[in-house]
Structure formats: structure tokens, C-alpha cells
Amino acid sequence: MQKSAAAAHGRAKTAWYFFLLALAALMWAGQGTAVKFLGRHLGPMAITFLPFYVAALLLVPLLVYTRRRNPCAERPGWRDWWRFTVAGVGGQVLAQLGMTWGITKSLASNGAILNLMIPVITAVLASIMLRERLTLLRVAALGIGLAGVLLMSVEDLRHSSLVSSKYLVGNLLILAGCTGSSFYNTYCKGLLARFQEVEILIFSYVTASLASVPLLVWVEPFRLDALSAFDRTSWIAFAFQALLMYGLSMVLFFYVLQHLDVTVASMCVYLIPVFGVLLAIVFLGERLSPVALAGAAIVLAATVLIMKYDAGGAP
DSSP states (O other): HHHHHHHHHHHHHHHHHHHHHHHHHHHHHHHHHHHHHHHTTOOHHHHHHHHHHHHHHHHHHHHHHHHHHHTTTTOOOOOHHHHHHHHIIIIIHHHHEEEEEHHHSOOOOHHHHHHGGHHHHHHHHHHSSSSSOOOOOHHHHHHEEEEEEEEEHHHHHSSSSSSTOOHHHHHHHHHHHHHHHHHHHHHHGGTTTHHHTHHHHHHHHHHHHHHHHHHHIIIIIOGGGGGGGGHHHHHHHHHHIIIIIIIHHHHHHHHHHHSSHHHHGGEEEEEEEEEEHHHHIIIIIIOHHHHHHHHHOOOOOOHHHHHOOOOOOOO
């Protein structure tokens, strides 16, 4: 009886962890919808970094709490801060700005679907950065995925040139954001030997926040009076980005990592397209054409190909 009760308790805990992962994926998938609402009042850089700053500030107390519980934790040196800067700028800034800017020029549903390219790009970057073998399978999967990206933009290509194609440019920016996310995951693998996941997350948030300030000062100057034009929906979208998408979702993900293998936890990324398309349909009235659906299927095929036949392709 005790063994049966323990097994049932274990299954319940596992189900709870998967529920938390699904909740995190739902928050990530909502980014595209929130960006569309905020795009009525703010430029892509303000949409990206203002909620990011709020999230970074709110996560600092978590960092203090974590390090107080482990007073023997190693303190970052100057070389470590340089690495966190590389992770923050090359990873977080590129990932969040590319995704946000891309969604403003494309569809929220496209942004959710193109997240499926992250495992493929991660496999290629791991081959380059971690000296893993760059197999023909990985190259083929990347090529198939890129073909899917272009196919998702074919409707816009029919009516305009390549340079002015709105959806194409947006989809390529989203793809750049996926590359930043993949770089962040790959690069931070080398930091896990000395720092906890939560520490890496918050330190990289801090460096990314500091590095992005010049973008809001010179590239896309931000004025506080832009916030006065916010309606209730815009404030909800802003709060969602800061509190849930950048904040709670990452905390949930790292919490689950303490109890499940990282490979298992990372599988929640494949819920993002499902949730993302549903949210875009419900809140934005978006629809995918049959050709765009075919492009999405090709992107999914590239991901399934590398996940099924290449163990190194997992994010």
C-alpha cells in the first residue's frame, strides 16, 4: 500500500511539473499577441526593453534570496561579467529585439511557429561553438527550415519586391531572434559549471538591460508621454510582458529544472506554436493561408527530423 501510494504521489508531482511547463509555454506564446497590442503606441525597441527592465528589477530580489541561501556561492569576477555581457547582448538582446521587431512586421502566429527553428539552429551553433560534429542531417534540417520560412512569406512576395516585403522582413527578424535564443542557450552551457541557472538568468538580464539603454536613447528615443496614450488593453499587454513573459515564465522553467531532466523540460517549446496560433486567432483575428500552413509544416518537419534522428539537436 505504501509503495502504491508513493508511486501515485510521484505521478502527481510529475503531472504538476508538466502543468507548470505548459503554463510557461503559454506565457511565451502570448508574446506575439502582446506585441501587437503594444505596437499601437510604442516602437519595437521600447516594446522589447521597457518590460525587460521591469522584469530585471523584479528578479533582483530573487537573486539576493538565492545567494543568501548559499553564502558559499562563487562571486562573479570581471571575466565572468564579460561572459554574462556576451550572453546578455548576443543572446537576450538579439533574441527579444529580433522577435519583437519581427512580430511588428509579420504575424503573431508566424512568430510562434518560427520558434520551432530554435532546436535546429541550436544544433548548428553547438557544432560550431562546442565543437560538436556538423552532420549532413543538421545542415539539411536547417535548409528545410529556412525554406519553410520563405514559404510562409510567399503571399507577400507575390505583391512586392524582396526588399520591401513586409512579412519576409518580419519573418527573417523573427528568425534572427530565434538565433539569439539558440546562441544564449548554447553559450550559457559553459557557465553552468560555476553558476546556478537562476544566477545566469538574472546576471544576463542585468547586462542586457544596461547594454540596451543606448538603443532607447539614440536609435529609438523613448518619451514617457507615450505611456499616457495606453488604454487598458495596452497596460495589460505591458504587464503581461514584464511580469509573466520575461519574469514568471522563466522562474517556473528554472524551478522545474530542479526536478526534471533539462531535455524533458525543454520539450515544452513545442507547445508554443499551438498556443501562439490559438492566441493570435482568438485575440487578433489572424488566419493562416494554406500556403503559410504548408510553410509551418515544413518548419515542423525540419525540427522533427533533427529531434528524431539526432540526439544532439535537442535545445
